Amino acid sequence: MNKFFIMMGHTYKNRVKSKSFLITTIITVAIIFALSNFQTILEAFSDADEEKKVAIITENEGWYQSIEQSLSTNENLSLHPYDGTLDDAKAEVEEGEYQSVVQIEQNAEELPEATYYANQIANTGNSEPVRQAVQQLKVQQVTERANVDPVIIEQISAPVSFDLVALEESAKSAEELNQTRGLVYVMLFFMYFSVIMYGQMISTEVATEKSSRVMEILISSVSPVSQMFAKILGIALLGLTQFSIFIGVGYLGIQQSQATSDGSLLEMFGLTDVEPATVVYAVVFFLLGYLLYATLAATLGSLVSRLEDAQQLLTPMILLIVAAFLIAMFGLGAPEATFITVSSYFPFFTPLIMFLRVGMLDIPVWEVILSLSILIGCIALLGWIGARVYRGGVLMYGKSSSLKDFKTALQLSKKEK
């Protein structure tokens, strides 16, 4: 047991001190910081403060006033009546005097019709308010002609109130669903990130020891099983360190951006107040998911004798997590689909998809327990197979990159007595 901790500590320390760890951590921290201050950064770069001058050419004084009135709340735009010809106005837009020019004419039905001229029309943020104002003007004209009471108009255009109420008492309310959706997103990201990154780390670690043949010495002093799990837990500790840094930085960043502006990233993901049970599920599924994939990665890593081959053998594992990722994405929109239910019992998908179901649906406890048991059983099975393959695999050298080696490795470690 003591040696187990020595090995775990060694794996952890070595990785924490490595340059690649430092670099990925710093880069990710920078990204998180940028994301949590997204709005501040956006504001800093956007030219929102700058007032855009819009020239309006129209023969109808009333229309101008009506449009000016509807745009009076928009601080970004300032309207100016333009008396000259359209060509003059266009020239001035090109010179930069005006941001755009809008010509409002009367069509055959005596209704307003507008053309918007600007140097660039890619940014609909500028033209859209104007379009809405013209639209409003048109509605106003038509209704006036039909002698409709303005109060009725208002009633027509007011949005309808539409509330969602779940009748089952324990069903998730709309806010809860949003929260889970946010959590599932976060979980998807973390899971995907850890499997790809730490899974690769584990198999690289094993493959390095094998290719440098230090394995022969290690395996003669520590049993393969504790070696394998020392590695898995060492890397898990590393992951926890990294995630704590990320979450800490993210939290600080969010706190800070909340102080300056009110629309925070947390709200965007619906994470403002999450049910504790969901968080517990998230942690449990995450840890078990990590353990499952890490065991697989260590097993695969022990089969290769060169680092380059490790990548190749890891491909099926990465495909599995990609598949889980895609299914979970689909499941976010249709958590009740049979397909989702079935795949939530497949151990490699369980961590993401069962969590999604637990979070978004009201499913009986036995289903959760069943899937967890399958998952744990699968980890134990993989651990058992892994340890055997590991024992034989580490003594196997040569060109090896196929699953055929699985059998050879098992044979090597088999007790034939």
Add this chain to the structure above:
Amino acid sequence: MTLRLQKVTKKFGSFTAVDQLSLEIPEKQIFGFLGANGAGKTTTFRMVLGLLDQTEGDISWNNGEIGYGESHLIGYLPEERGLYPKLKVQDQLIYLAKLRGMNKSEAIKEIDIWLERFKVPEYKQKKVEELSKGNQQKIQFISAVLHKPKLLILDEPFSGLDPVNVEMLKAAVIDLKEAGTSIVFSSHRMEHVEELCESLCILHHGTPVVHGKLKEIKKTFGRKNIRIHADFDTEFLKNSRGVIKYKALSEGCELQIESEDIAQDIFGELHGKGFVRTFDLEEPTLNDIFIEKVGASYE
């Protein structure tokens, strides 16, 4: 603390790597374990270390099995370099020593002593990949003996070393033996084995073809060598009775003869032919024995 192998057999599928091997390696001795490439030496070592399970037979040390509980008593120097290329020498040795049950401060002390002894204290903070092959081998050796094992397995310990360093490591091996370590030593350099080992075993296709004390092996081998330096052509000796092998040298020849008695006849044949500078009757070398026993099957 005797290491005992009884009728040990290891099969890989239909291939038999080690066949009915029985050995007894007494304590405080250096035991030579020889064999051609692929004779089953490394497989035997791996079985002794418990990395592989034997198909049949028993391996016991000190009347017990060797398991992970005994790993702090065992030192192993594998044939191939087995070190972390990216780790510093000191960190590496500390880690490996800790895995063999040593504590850190003790390990640091021992590392300094050994590095000093091998005249490489300046490599303490260097990465292993920066060292030359020979110096890596010294570090590998240190990693095998640092924790003062009772049983030490050395698989080709002197490969890649220059003569000066070979002497240095040889002296260390002898010191360890004197201190009470049982050492199993494998090498392709017969003169090293002859110099260090009291008993030995030559493995051929997984079966021991020679096994016993070095002196007795030589005695029972029976054959002797004669080295002759003469001013005349000695080729006529090639077909004399009792001569097994004839090898021309620049100033004479070397003969392998069936037994000591033949030497008299040869000496008689040389008589009157001319001036004989050297007539030397020698014990057979281990090299001769090895080639005879192992090489025979290739002819």
